[in-house]
Amino acid sequence: MDLSLEQQMDVPAVRFVLNRTAIGRYGLHANDVNEALETAFAGATVGRIFDRGTAFDLVVKFDASNSVDFERIADLPVDTPTSGQVPVRLLADVRREEGPNMILRENVQRRIVISCNVAGRDLGGVVDDIRASVAQSVPMPDGYRVEYGGQFESQQSASRRLAVLFVGVVAGLFMLLVLAFGRARDAVIVMVNLPLALIGGVVGVFLAGGVLSVASMIGFITLFGIATRTASCWSRTFST
DSSP: OEEEEOOOOEEEEEEEEEOHHHHHHTTOOHHHHHHHHHHHHTOEEEEEEEETTEEEEEEEOOOGGGTTOHHHHHTOEEEETTTEEEEGGGTEEEEEEEEESOOOEETTEEOOOEEEEOOSSOHHHHHHHHHHHHHHHOOOOTTOOOOOOTHHHHHHHHHHHHHHHHHHHHHHHHHHHHHHHSOHHHHHHHHHHHHHHTHHHHHHHHHTTSOOOHHHHHHHHHHHHHHHHHHHHHHHHHHO
16 A cells, blocks of 8 residues: 655745744734734825726835845834834844645635555454554644545445335335235245355355445345245245
8 A cells, every 4th residue: 555645845934933922022912013024015095096087006125136035034124103113023022933835725714635555454454453553653733634535425325325225126016016916925025045156256256355336236236136036936936
């Protein structure tokens, strides 16, 4: 079984951790610093320019050539009501960090995919072993969860659907046998002997590796129908 993690590439980033005590000392609020940072990096529209009948937004933002200089970023001036301008390094902890270049989401939540290929074993057994190992060895922080999907999820859905259909098929066969024989006793005798017809199928699955796939389950349902038809023909022969 081979494992692969969804490709992620870390890119350099700058993180600002606000120092609320220092911000209050200069007579500011956290929103004031956030607005200054947002204006510096995302830009803020401060007016409109009209040129030959066309209007353009006038946007103020940090010079693109300075956005890669960590020292210039840390010296970004922030206006204060009492002390003029102070660099943002005095109001926040400016850190160099690395983060993912792309964050993928599903159902409004972040997600990352770990995939594997299974060989020589049934998919359900492998997933059960993975679940036990993850529950025992991987601590899960708050807000995190593990979901098992892909082919395993499709297999589980198909197995549940086939189980429901199998019950419906058995009930339908019993009703048809009652209508054919006119007596429920004969129908019960035929149905009781049907599991013997599955012995060959079970042996075949065992010799093939013991993996019960969706295709094998469909084969068992087909075999059940053929055995019912054969048993009903023999029952009619003996009854006549």
